[in-house]
Each structure stands twice: as structure tokens, then as C-alpha cells.
Amino acid sequence: MDCLFLTARDGYEAIAAFESEPKIDLILMDCQMPRMGGLEASREIRRREPPGRRVPIIALTAHAMRGDRDRCLRSGMDDYVTKPIDPDSFREMVLNWLTQVRFSETRKAAAKRQSQVDNQASPLVAARGKVRGRILAAEDNDVLREFAVEVLEEAAFDVDSFEDGAMALTAAQKNPYDLVLLDGHMPGKAGFAVAQSIREGNGKNADVPVILISGSSGPHCESDRSAAGIDDFLIKPYSPDQLLTIVERWLNRKHADTPEIAENRVRVS
Numbered sequence: 001m002d003c004l005f006l007t008a009r010d011g012y013e014a015i016a017a018f019e020s021e022p023k024i025d026l027i028l029m030d031c032q033m034p035r036m037g038g039l040e041a042s043r044e045i046r047r048r049e050p051p052g053r054r055v056p057i058i059a060l061t062a063h064a065m066r067g068d069r070d071r072c073l074r075s076g077m078d079d080y081v082t083k084p085i086d087p088d089s090f091r092e093m094v095l096n097w098l099t100q101v102r103f104s105e106t107r108k109a110a111a112k113r114q115s116q117v118d119n120q121a122s123p124l125v126a127a128r129g130k131v132r133g134r135i136l137a138a139e140d141n142d143v144l145r146e147f148a149v150e151v152l153e154e155a156a157f158d159v160d161s162f163e164d165g166a167m168a169l170t171a172a173q174k175n176p177y178d179l180v181l182l183d184g185h186m187p188g189k190a191g192f193a194v195a196q197s198i199r200e201g202n203g204k205n206a207d208v209p210v211i212l213i214s215g216s217s218g219p220h221c222e223s224d225r226s227a228a229g230i231d232d233f234l235i236k237p238y239s240p241d242q243l244l245t246i247v248e249r250w251l252n253r254k255h256a257d258t259p260e261i262a263e264n265r266v267r268v269s
């Protein structure tokens with residue numbers, strides 16, 4: 001993961017690090033630390049945050065006890081993970097939070113633009129070409145799914161969204177889509193397996209562009225990519241702009257490959 005880290009040995013150092021660096025995107029906070037623990041440090045950080053800024057805090061705890069999660073959330077933390085940490089799930093959690101941060105920044109920028117132009121809704125992302133299409137999107141993180149759907153619908157795409165891979169696959173077997181977006185890490189049927197089933201089904205979506213949303217496009221992914229029929233990767237953390245860019249690139253390519261659609265696009269434009 002391409003990140004810069006600030007480290008702290010206790011709550012006091014965590015607060016000092018937070019105050020020294022205005023561009024922290026995410027805080028990983030151990031609950032049990034000497035001098036000042038994570039709960040107190042989180043409360044203190046929330047008190048010191050300027051208006052409009054809220055850095056996500058993920059609690060790390062060694063002893064999962066009843067009520068721990070609620071105590072963490074009441075202290076101003078946003079998420080919770082218990083040691084020993086499962087690396088894949090933890091990585092997914094961090095990437096999801098970082099993606100949410102990027103979407104929130106885009107939203108804030110849109111709200112600022114809107115406040116500068118009276119009575120005009122400001123789009124989340126800049127207006128682009130005229131490519132349209134029906135998209136199937138599967139993402140198990142509720143907030144990210146809602147953010148992605150909002151951005152895609154604002155760009156005038158029709159979106160069917162699902163919180164798990166099995167539901168997405170059922171939809172893909174029933175309806176034709178212009179593009180499929182699949183989160184790589186979902187409970188039950190993950191993105192690779194859904195993509196493979198869509199391809200093997202030889203049904204309505206056998207040739208649809210499939211984009212896997214992943215934490216990496218490294219060699220281990222590349223080796224499975226052709227077997228699963230993945231066309232491209234959208235790497236977390238991604239911004240609304242990066243989401244639209246990759247969707248439009250593949251829809252443009254799909255339309256260019258389909259003569260009658262390409263003809264239609266020439267006629268309407």
C-alpha cells in the first residue's frame with residue numbers, strides 16, 4: 001500500500017502527531033496503550049478537530065470483550081478490529097476507509113462550488129462525454145456502494161447495485177448489462193468467482209466488460225485475471241473521478257466495437 005505513516009507510542013504522542021500533520025487520512029488506534037489509551041486519545045482528537053474535518057479512526061484491540069465495540073464508537077472511533085488481525089480483511093477495511101475519504105473530499109469540493117454559485121447544484125465530478133449504459137455494481141461496504149451509485153447515477157448511468165456476489169450473479173444471469181463492476185473482497189462469493197461464473201454462463205453478459213475493484217493489480221491478480229475473465233482493475237483507494245474514468249473508457253471501447261451502437265452515437269451527438 002502506498003502510504004506514509006506517522007507512529008505514536010501512546011495517546012499523548014498520537015494527539016501530538018495528529019496536531020502536527022493536517023493531512024492525515026486515517027488513524028489506527030490501539031485501545032490498550034501506556035499513559036493514555038486509545039479511547040481517551042480518540043475523544044481528545046475529536047475535541048481538537050476543526051469544524052468540517054473528521055479523520056476516520058479504526059480501533060485495534062487485543063482482548064475482544066463484550067461492549068468493546070460500543071465503547072470505541074462512543075469515544076468517537078469509526079470502526080473496530082480485533083487482534084490477531086486477519087491481513088486480508090484488515091487491508092480491505094483500511095482501503096475502504098481511504099476510498100470513503102476520497103469520496104468525502106470530492107463531496108466537500110462540490111458543496112463548496114455550489115455555495116459559490118447561487119441556486120445551482122454542483123456536480124460531484126466534472127461533466128464528460130455522452131456515453132451511457134446499464135451497470136451492475138457489487139460492493140459489500142454499504143457506504144462505498146452508496147457513494148459509487150451516487151456518482152454513477154449523477155453521470156446518467158443506470159445502476160443495479162448489490163451487497164454481495166451471489167445477488168450480483170443472479171442479476172447478471174437475468175439482465176443484460178453494458179458493464180460489470182465487482183468488489184474483489186466480499187463475503188460469500190467474491191469478485192473473481194462472480195466474474196468467472198458470468199463468463200462461464202455463456203449468457204446475456206458473456207462478453208460484458210468486467211472491472212474488478214481491488215487493493216492491488218499485482219502479479220498474483222494478473223495470473224488469475226484471464227482465467228476469471230477480468231478486463232481491468234480499479235484500485236482502492238479510488239476517487240469518484242477514477243471510477244468514472246475507467247467506466248467510461250470501457251463503455252467507449254464497447255460501443256466502438258459494436259457497429260450499430262457506434263452509428264447511433266454518431267447520429268445523436
Ligand SMILES: [Mg+2]
Nearest residue numbers: 140183185186
Ligand atoms: Mg469488500
